[in-house]
Amino acid sequence: MQKYSIFNLVKNAFSNHENWDLAWKDPTPKEEYDVVIIGGGGHGLATAYYLAKEHNITNVAIIEKGWIGGGNVGRNTTIIRSNYMHDENGLFSEFGMDLWRKMSQDLNYNVMFSPRGIINLAHSDAQMNAYARRGNSMRLNGIDAVLLNREQVKEIIPMADFSENVRFPIFGGLMQPSAGTARHDAVAWGYARQADSMGVDIIQNCEVIGFDVSAGKIKGIRTSRGNIKANKVGICVAGSTNILAEKLNMTLPIETHLLQACVSEPIKPVLDNVVTFGAGHFYVSQSDKGEMVMGGDLDGYNSYAQRGNLPTLQHVLTEGIAMMPFLSKLKMLRTWGGIMDMSMDGSPIIDKTHIEGLYLNCGWCYGGFKATPASGWTFAHTIAQDRVHELNAGYSLNRFSTGHLIDEKGLGTKTWIS
Amino acid sequence: MLYINCPHCGMRSQNEFSYGGDASVKRPDLNKEIPDKEWDDFVYNRKSLRGKHLELWQHISGCRQWIKVERDTATHEIFRTFKADEEFA
Numbered sequence: 245m246q247k248y249s250i251f252n253l254v255k256n257a258f259s260n261h262e263n264w265d266l267a268w269k270d271p272t273p274k275e276e277y278d279v280v281i282i283g284g285g286g287h288g289l290a291t292a293y294y295l296a297k298e299h300n301i302t303n304v305a306i307i308e309k310g311w312i313g314g315g316n317v318g319r320n321t322t323i324i325r326s327n328y329m330h331d332e333n334g335l336f337s338e339f340g341m342d343l344w345r346k347m348s349q350d351l352n353y354n355v356m357f358s359p360r361g362i363i364n365l366a367h368s369d370a371q372m373n374a375y376a377r378r379g380n381s382m383r384l385n386g387i388d389a390v391l392l393n394r395e396q397v398k399e400i401i402p403m404a405d406f407s408e409n410v411r412f413p414i415f416g417g418l419m420q421p422s423a424g425t426a427r428h429d430a431v432a433w434g435y436a437r438q439a440d441s442m443g444v445d446i447i448q449n450c451e452v453i454g455f456d457v458s459a460g461k462i463k464g465i466r467t468s469r470g471n472i473k474a475n476k477v478g479i480c481v482a483g484s485t486n487i488l489a490e491k492l493n494m495t496l497p498i499e500t501h502l503l504q505a506c507v508s509e510p511i512k513p514v515l516d517n518v519v520t521f522g523a524g525h526f527y528v529s530q531s532d533k534g535e536m537v538m539g540g541d542l543d544g545y546n547s548y549a550q551r552g553n554l555p556t557l558q559h560v561l562t563e564g565i566a567m568m569p570f571l572s573k574l575k576m577l578r579t580w581g582g583i584m585d586m587s588m589d590g591s592p593i594i595d596k597t598h599i600e601g602l603y604l605n606c607g608w609c610y611g612g613f614k615a616t617p618a619s620g621w622t623f624a625h626t627i628a629q630d631r632v633h634e635l636n637a638g639y640s641l642n643r644f645s646t647g648h649l650i651d652e653k654g655l656g657t658k659t660w661i662s
Numbered sequence: 663m664l665y666i667n668c669p670h671c672g673m674r675s676q677n678e679f680s681y682g683g684d685a686s687v688k689r690p691d692l693n694k695e696i697p698d699k700e701w702d703d704f705v706y707n708r709k710s711l712r713g714k715h716l717e718l719w720q721h722i723s724g725c726r727q728w729i730k731v732e733r734d735t736a737t738h739e740i741f742r743t744f745k746a747d748e749e750f751a
Contacts, residue, residue, distance in 0.1 A: 486708075486709065486710040486711075486712070487712055490709070495703065495707040495708065495709055496707060496708075497702075497706035497707055497708070498708065498710060499683075499684075499708050499710045500710045500712070500735070544680075544681050545681040545717065545733075546683075546684070546710055546711075546715055546717065546735045547735055547736075547738070548712045548735050548736045549735070549736060549737070549738060553663055553664065553676070553738075554663060555663060555675075555676060555677055588705075588706045644702060644705075644706040644707075645698060645699075645702050657705060657706060658683065660681055660683075
């Protein structure tokens, strides 16, 4: 594989950049693989990469219905954080933070990881108490957390509404300084390029139409481009999880819902953190191009539409304007939607299934992007070793039966309530 | 914007409604031994169909009645609406 470096950049300039290698090949599916990963999104590509890198399993295919990186990894708000209270989420995400910090070097691909910090705003004394508790839990797990008072928040984000007579005054906030953003497409492409270079077949425009299961063991998959044999199959298809589960006669604690995001026209640098509104569900950061990147609630009803409705967008942006009034002056450049695999406790599932050789990675809810490296790393471990790693042991499929839920937000099973 | 035909009030915008989830989910019958699997299916497991989906909505800013709506989860087309006690046929 050609290394991306300043020297190669200069060298290729002499040939007008016409002789760069393709970043990944377009192979025809083989008859049999050691491992088949269904879903060529961030998590699937990362899984294949770590299978090859950490476990030396390179006879791997990624089966993607559309094109790689065309789902949620290509349509998120790029936020990376590990500001969770529960141990399972905190330790898993903090492991991921470490992978994020090394990712550009590791993949030889600039993913533009920008640890700019995230601030969750508090709008009442009770919320400050809750944040103090969460911050303490984070610090006990080795995650950086700083509780900010109103004046400290004002120093960092003076453009927020600090006037006296607002409905939700800013009392303070909880900051994770090491959180940040990254270039989402680069993450998919970086993983794809490295996985391909280690021998992984990335097979696009290939839809899975069925599974071959016999005597409780997975034997292979049936696709629109022919049958593929494999004794290990991993599913990481986010919002399409239930569609594949139906083909396996499985019913999962997952509902598919639509989440929208939007960006404004580009403006000069104004915000160098990620900020979330604490009295509703709204978050904002500024991209390197200057656009304000914003998101919030689900549309609120089961949806596979991959496009949103206006009432939710209006609701979310109303919260945004309450938090930062200057946002009302901006024109919207784009809005888009993606379909989320909402689990019944808000936490993901990375586990084996009742079918031997079939592995499941789903339930990422709002937080799939930041989990990309840790999810790929632990899913690769689970597949390669046929047992879960201690980092994803809590993300079991049977926790819903045994009562070991990881309900970070305490919302229960109504996934559309935020 | 969805427009939902409330069987009590007529056609209204989605802003007047709140969502209540899959209407095909049935609580296990009382007065019998219920295996854990049945409770799991009732509380957690959902088919989350792509296509025609029977679901509950409440006309929260209207008559406050719970209703059933048959809607396509991929196109948002609404085929039929029922009163909550009407059986889906």
